[in-house]
Amino acid sequence: MSIRDHKVDFLTTRTNDLHGRKVVNAADAVAPQDYVTLKQSQKLVSSGIVDYIKSFKPIKNLIDLLVTVKDVIVGKQSTSDFKGDHLSVKMFGAKGDGTTDDAAAIQAAVNKIGAVGGTLVFPAGTYFLNGTRINVPYSNIVFDGMGCATIHQTAPTGYMYCFLVAYDGAAFVRSHDVRFTGLTFTGEADGSGTRSSYAIAVFAPSSYSKGVGGAYNISIDHCNASGFSIGFYATGVTGFYYGPGNFTTGMKYIIALAAGGHGLVVDSSFGVWITGNRFTAQPGTGTAGDRHAIYVEPSSTTQIPPEDIHIINNDVDWRTPAYTTGYEDGIQCLSGQGVVISHNRVRGGRQGGIQ
Numbered sequence: 001m002s003i004r005d006h007k008v009d010f011l012t013t014r015t016n017d018l019h020g021r022k023v024v025n026a027a028d029a030v031a032p033q034d035y036v037t038l039k040q041s042q043k044l045v046s047s048g049i050v051d052y053i054k055s056f057k058p059i060k061n062l063i064d065l066l067v068t069v070k071d072v073i074v075g076k077q078s079t080s081d082f083k084g085d086h087l088s089v090k091m092f093g094a095k096g097d098g099t100t101d102d103a104a105a106i107q108a109a110v111n112k113i114g115a116v117g118g119t120l121v122f123p124a125g126t127y128f129l130n131g132t133r134i135n136v137p138y139s140n141i142v143f144d145g146m147g148c149a150t151i152h153q154t155a156p157t158g159y160m161y162c163f164l165v166a167y168d169g170a171a172f173v174r175s176h177d178v179r180f181t182g183l184t185f186t187g188e189a190d191g192s193g194t195r196s197s198y199a200i201a202v203f204a205p206s207s208y209s210k211g212v213g214g215a216y217n218i219s220i221d222h223c224n225a226s227g228f229s230i231g232f233y234a235t236g237v238t239g240f241y242y243g244p245g246n247f248t249t250g251m252k253y254i255i256a257l258a259a260g261g262h263g264l265v266v267d268s269s270f271g272v273w274i275t276g277n278r279f280t281a282q283p284g285t286g287t288a289g290d291r292h293a294i295y296v297e298p299s300s301t302t303q304i305p306p307e308d309i310h311i312i313n314n315d316v317d318w319r320t321p322a323y324t325t326g327y328e329d330g331i332q333c334l335s336g337q338g339v340v341i342s343h344n345r346v347r348g349g350r351q352g353g354i355q
Contacts, residue, residue: 107135122146126151135164191260192255281319
């Protein structure tokens with residue numbers, strides 16, 4: 001039965017004239033309950049059509065999905081409702097109020113969704129990680145901040161991460177198909193200490209090669225980072241996609257290590273696309289500031305160089321980095337095979353911007 005047929009059947013059951021006069025169902029005996037006004041009949045027709053439309057399975061599924069997403073965003077679902085689609089960190093007690101330590105709640109949410117895969121939603125707010133990292137030893141997960149969630153790491157000097165992918169707290173796990181989108185990461189690194197801090201890092205096994213051993217298909221897009229020694233870091237990844245829409249600024253060079261101050265570091269990774277991002281050096285002077293926007297290198301002398309690297313259509317403003325070593329460049333590629341650097345806008349840099 002079509003919508004039109006349904007409407008006709010409904011109208012012939014209870015009808016009225018164009019002037020709103022009371023009429024009756026011609027098939028029935030006249031009875032008081034059979035009399036309807038124009039407004040009443042219009043309401044009945046409208047409700048009947050709505051019910052009929054909602055009976056279509058695709059539309060019903062869409063309505064159910066919208067209700068579910070609303071509940072996820074505001075954190076009203078319970079963990080027992082979760083069926084592997086979307087999960088909110090607030091379902092596990094994360095506050096996002098800028099003062100509460102939300103690390104345990106976020107880790108619990110990651111563990112839950114990691115068992116089946118799906119999207120972990122961070123509703124608007126600022127989520128504190130007071131010296132605790134979030135381990136992500138899972139695959140097929142999207143971390144979605146919807147452009148309005150901030151993750152803040154308060155520990156400035158330890159080996160500290162907001163998220164460490166492919167690590168279970170004790171050893172490497174070969175994670176794949178993990179995406180971070182719409183999140184802002186802030187830290188409190190100041191260049192002191194002897195260890196690095198990161199917004200997101202991908203852990204690697206002791207040995208790996210292209211397509212073998214390391215994590216694969218890792219994506220970061222529409223994320224921001226500031227206040228770490230390294231914003232984003234990938235080692236041994238096959239299929240690493242950085243961009244579009246990421247922004248980094250205010251990374252801190254670690255004096256005692258003679259290292260850090262990078263927006264993005266790619267170590268011995270393969271099939272890397274760095275496209276459509278912005279990198280800006282914070283103005284200032286001193287010894288702890290931005291060093292390189294993009295830094296590509298072998299992770300050690302025993303690992304093969306990065307391979308199949310594409311650095312395309314990025315905006316790098318490196319006109320005002322704080323002095324650290326005298327080698328502050330927008331893009332530095334120490335070693336690599338099949339490297340393409342094209343259509344980038346690079347301004348500034350002490351060694352010419354690209355090295």
